[in-house]
Amino acid sequence: MSTDLHCTTSELLSVLLARDLCDGEKAIVGTNSDVQVAACNLARNMHAPTLWWVSGPGGMVNADDGVIRPTADHRNLACCEAVMDLPQMIDFIDWEIHFFDFAILGALQIDRFGNINTVCVGPHSKPKLRGPGTVGIAALTALSKRFYVVMPKHHRGAFVERVDFLNGPGHLDGGTTRTDRGLPAGGPKLVVSNLGVFDFEPSTKRMRIISLHPGVTVDQVQANTGFEMLVEGAPPVTMAPTAEEMQILRQKVDSTGVLRSAA
């Protein structure tokens, strides 16, 4: 598929996310976040020049010299507008005001209500697979106005009926359970994978197909998903990255080709 679009999955996901980000929005980006940084800086170089993002760990604001680095990397200091300390940043993530418009996250598992898991597969006391842990994920998924989930490998073990460990609240048990349990409205907006783009049906909050990448079928998605994915009619084909998007991404955002050398 990457050859069809003349881009890698990481590049495709960066472009798809960038399109959904708006001018003037505020975002927080976690650790190990090449796609997230690329999406924010691509949007800033296209339609959202005052989109504002901060590195969760390092606190550097709007770092951009055309090179994608780990967000905690001290070299981002040289190309940022400000630096915020970590405990201060944790304080900022508020509730009804939702200081952050969006966050972008990866996960070991996501379920049909958009809850995510980065802690463990199997029981916590005796996991089959032990993941890295939670760090800011609970706060970002619970308290940003919306969040995106990046799943570069769409398979049944990653798209599950119910996450084995819920450390990133999506729509909890679906319907209105998220707000019933005291979390602000919002939650997961889009999930982007190597197969397609997905959102959540407004009333049940179940995951559904928005578009499929070129060559991908509904059956293929269902076969690789551990729950019944909602489908309304015949989903459209994902709009491929434009020449302009790819040019700006490769020349102004990721000039050293970090995303090209990734998957």
Next chain:
Amino acid sequence: MSTDLHCTTSELLSVLLARDLCDGEKAIVGTNSDVQVAACNLARNMHAPTLWWVSGPGGMVNADDGVIRPTADHRNLACCEAVMDLPQMIDFIDWEIHFFDFAILGALQIDRFGNINTVCVGPHSKPKLRGPGTVGIAALTALSKRFYVVMPKHHRGAFVERVDFLNGPGHLDGGTTRTDRGLPAGGPKLVVSNLGVFDFEPSTKRMRIISLHPGVTVDQVQANTGFEMLVEGAPPVTMAPTAEEMQILRQKVDSTGVLRSAA
């Protein structure tokens, strides 16, 4: 009296305090604190080279270029070792660990148990005299290992039976009431005024005379104090500032003569 000692009251009080400060101790100094800064930097220039002090408002650590300035003055940035932010500093003032060894404070009123008042004389709802307020005083008196009180004008309205408003806890109602009510041991160690030096009797925690400045009598102190000051025997005369102390104070600590032009 200032002519006897060839120094102003501010200089005398700075010297008396400096003598009681120890090497390696940690201190926090409030706003409008010329005497406090002078005491710390004089001690650092004499017997306590690693005494460590921080400006409460400005956060500048060990600022010293031989000029006494308000502790919040940005010019102290140029001659400090570090700068700490204010909210972070407030967090530091802890309880059983007592991060700060000592604080030095002024007051509108002090009572016989060393409680202090900087809020109001008379009832709070209709004060005869409205003072500036509390800021860090409650935390510093409650939580430093010990504190000093500087009272340049010793009179009955300032040394009172009971403070009209208690916003700086000393020994509360005397005896063990301070620790009974959950505050750490410690409290006021010395009070220095234009008449003498005072401490607190270990069991009752009542204020008593340690020494009287040259020419001052016990009767004079009692006449200017609104409660019965404890006296044990005939109090000694306060040791006058030495030539060395005065030379270092004027040449290395207060080279522009801020304390000389004060009272």
Next chain:
Amino acid sequence: MSKIKSISEAIDVIKPGMTVATGGWIFNAQPMALVREIVRKEIKHLTLIPAPGSIAPDMLIGAGAVKTTGCIFISFEQFGLAPNFRKAAETGSIGILEMDGPAIAGGLRAGACDLPYGLIPDMCTDLPDVNPEYYQPVQSAPGERRMLKVPAIKPDVVLLHAQQADELGNVQYRAPVFFDILMAQAARHVIVSVDRIVSHETVRKSHALTRLPSAFVDAVVEAPFGAHPTVSAGFYDLDEKHIADYVKASADASAFDEYLSSYVRKCAGPAEYHKKIGSPAFLDA
């Protein structure tokens, strides 16, 4: 998307009855240009939450803009007690919410985090007696350290003064930030006056000075000498004569009214005020 606004437009968000915080510290960075605009617009019935301050809260109180003020510390230091605050307190003409540093820090932090309250140690003072709303008891377990609850402080608007900002609203400080950052986090609307506007390139080159990133700022007002007569670090020092004149004028109602007329009501804004005080230049210009 420039955040630069005229002073009139910026202050128009403040309505009678709102809670307004002011930043700085005693004679440092009092947001005087913004305060003068409030007086000029005759906005009244404000609840004031001043960081430890001097002429900013004192002038607002003296001009009758304040119904209730928080008091952490309001002082004129070497010039004595705050004259209008003192008078208002002694005559009982305003309400006073007596607070200390930990209470305002804890309350602002709870406000920033949008938690209902924060926790601070119980320091056994009389403050809870006179301000029971801001110091509430906490049930403590046996042997547990005694604490007090402090409710979240969320000012409707905060007024700050800093040295410079870019058009995007990145605000730079050449001085300590005191409670400014915490207040900006907790407040719902952040207005900053700055002595000068600089380019975005300047901000990126000196990013370490950017203590208030643009995302926290709603309006930037260009106001050279906007902190006068208090200090703006590196740009101008304390105008001691002006402070002394202010204190003197404050002793008498008609003299104070004349002061306000001359320095506030007759100056349409920061540019006119700057002329009125003799068009001084910045120290580091």
Next chain:
Amino acid sequence: MSKIKSISEAIDVIKPGMTVATGGWIFNAQPMALVREIVRKEIKHLTLIPAPGSIAPDMLIGAGAVKTTGCIFISFEQFGLAPNFRKAAETGSIGILEMDGPAIAGGLRAGACDLPYGLIPDMCTDLPDVNPEYYQPVQSAPGERRMLKVPAIKPDVVLLHAQQADELGNVQYRAPVFFDILMAQAARHVIVSVDRIVSHETVRKSHALTRLPSAFVDAVVEAPFGAHPTVSAGFYDLDEKHIADYVKASADASAFDEYLSSYVRKCAGPAEYHKKIGSPAFLDA
């Protein structure tokens, strides 16, 4: 009163059963020289509270020094999952206190303030189910935002790595400080390794870099390449080959023992380790 200590003397304060925190962030400033000394001294039964980390907690776990570890985030990022942490978790050979960023920040801040606990928002996760000690319910008023109590975290010792310090213990960072400062506030004993010792004059001239003033520091250990194979800002970058070799060695018990023998047990201290990795020079030397 110099705070400079030999690495052996500095680490001697750590006793079996103590709670030890480590600073830095994933591949940044892991206090590896100090960690290696713990392994060398065969100190066991530690409770570990690592800031989001990589090889520092992973090596301590792999070497059998850890009874229970907090887990905020332990990851080898582009190199995969943390190999020894993962193995220990999957075999159940260590206890895991699952925590998130707000819980550790709230707990450390409560520790620094010496309050019994702090408050954080209830984010409706499964974390309280598996770590009920660190996430306790709070009785909330009707309509009030739901919160959780997090008990104070007060590590007995914290291990940090920074770029430079003076003899007095003023520690300077040329990088973000992550949780380092908060950990130093909360910990009862603070040990910092630095790549180089500088003069007190250097510190005064560059005071803005002093993020840990001397009063917060108990011991400074001179350890050039003390964060290796992780990054020390401006001095050396991530040694990717070393990390990859470590991950590979970790797949097999005897290969991992050989790694520890070669890079830890046979190197008496930082100087020998520096030789062992080929005596590289600082980038900015």
